[in-house]
Amino acid sequence: MNLFDFSLQLNGYPLDKAKKELAHIQQKKDLDFKMFLKDKRHAIVDFHVSHNNYYKSLAPHANSKHWDSIPVMTKKDLQCPLEERLSKGFTTKNTYVNKTSGSSGDPFVFAKDKYSHAMTWAVIQNRFSWYDMDFNTSRQARFYGIPLDKKGYYKERLKDRLSKRYRFSVFDLSDAAFEGHLNKFKVTSFDYINGYTSSIAQFAKFLERKSINLSSICPTLKACVVTSEMLFDTDKKLMEKQFGIPIINEYGASELDLIAFQNTSNDWQLNSETLYVEILDANDNCLPYGEEGRIVITSLYNRAHPFIRYDIGDVGILSKTSTLRKPILKTLIGRTNDIAILPSGKKAAGLTFYYITKRIIEDDGNVKEFIIEQLEKPLFKVSYVSEEQLSEDKKNTIAQEMERYLEKGLTVTFERQHKLKRSKGGKLKQFTSHVNSTS
Incomplete structure (x- = not known):
């Protein structure tokens, strides 16, 4: 049984439907994809203008057919009670609700409608499949934090169990803790590593000090996906050397979706199926490919809560080789933690x-x-x-x-x-x- 997919479906997230829609989007020809993207942009703006009083007050002159008329949203705009920001027909009971990490320093609570959240998981699973990783069958070595309160702790452990994950805590990065991690890799057939960049880099440094190549003691490993923090070239080379597997760079935001994922050609490919990504200057003008500016993102599917021309707080550059269908993130500036x-x-x-x-x-x-x-x-x-x-x-x-x-x-x-x-x-x-x- 595909426990991960089943658990999402059981909780009301229509993953099967989302996977079919994603496949349909990916099969579109270039001209059809351009029309799809235009229609989705118009539709999500029109929906929130008509059904979301909060967004209507934030963008009173928004006209979906004139994209420049749509104001840029910032995280500060979202720091009011969540109930005030939800669209008509949506509540905290019939949506996916979570908190941003606060890594930018501007925390807030957000919501996604259940179909939008299912589309998020469809995209994530699609990207992982590029490297033959399957959330239902592949075993994950997970370098993440975990809540220490009893309820939160056991909830995460249950999710790990359903998702075939074993969690290595990032709260202790001592050599003694890493010795324990190493012993677990010796006896477990992990398929991939996933987690915070800095923690995984520290594990790689430990392996370097011990002159150990991880794939030699855990030959089932296929790849390592790092997320949430900047991946520097020196750390990437060290991880590749000590793990003996491809290091995949992921960029995402909990309130949006998976934003970019390194493809098999080593390009940082942006998610163009559920997001519309712009690079803007200080005056909110769209910059051409190759120029540095603010990363501003529109969530094309989230009807519960507006994320329209949302300034995520990062600065980046789109490659000059980018297209509407396949935008490439050349450089991301920020997201580094000590x-x-x-x-x-x-x-x-x-x-x-x-x-x-x-x-x-x-x-x-x-x-x-x-x-x-x-x-x-x-x-x-x-x-x-x-x-x-x-x-x-x-x-x-x-x-x-x-x-x-x-x-x-x-x-x-x-x-x-x-x-x-x-x-x-x-x-x-x-x-x-x-x-x-x-x-």
Whole structure:
């Protein structure tokens, strides 16, 4: 039985229908595809103008036939209660609801209608199939975080079991933890690795120190898919050397879809079936292929919640070889996370803070932006912008979560600010460590 597909279908996500539609899209000739893309863009704008009061107030002059009339949305536009942003007929009960990671520093809760979410999974499964990886049959070595509360922990473990995944925690990147990982690879026929770039790179460095090639002890491995953080050429070469398998670069956003996936020709191919991707300048003008600008994305299927000309907060360049059907992401700027080095010498991935800062990501939109800095090994500072000061109880909860996920003896300070410093590209880096490995 295809347990992964079955579990999605059981929860109301029509995956079979989505797979058929995706196959139909991919079979279109170039001219037909151009018309499909135009029609879907018009249809999603017209739907939200007619059925979503929030979007109508955000874009009162939007005209689907005049694309320049449609304003660019930012994450700040979405920091109000989710119920205010849903289209007519949709509720938190009949949609897929989740939170963004806050890696850009602008957290919010979002929703997708169930067919849109099924299309997301259809695209993901299609891309993985390029490398003979199947979510129903292939065994995954998963380098991700996991909630530490009892309910969240067992929920993720159940999902892992249904999805043929074994999860390696990114909260501990010590050599002792990696020894345990290595032993698991020796006795398990994993088909592929998937997870956070920095954590997997740290595992590759461990293997290099031990002079071990992973494919020699786990010959079933076919590929490694890295996501959520920048993949640098040096790390990619190291992983290829120590794993002995292709390293595949994935770029996605939970509120949207899989955005880009490295194809078998080594191109970072954008998802043109469920998304429309633009590169814009500072004045919201569309830039030609080959020029650097803001990545702005329209979700073509999500009727529950508008993501129309949505500025994701990243900067990139589309290759000059791009076409409407097959756009290629030449360069992505941003999405890099530091490694935290703790007083004990233990290391933890920067995205560990995704699980910790969920405590300050609230649907009421109080916290608008936040960043975390490691000033010294035991000292962390949380800077945030909010409508109201964080309560002492909230601060204590965050400090306790840091100790629970990392280690005891840490000091956490808080500073409410009117505005947080941004990078040249306009992004906030969620976590920065000012501690080097020799200090």
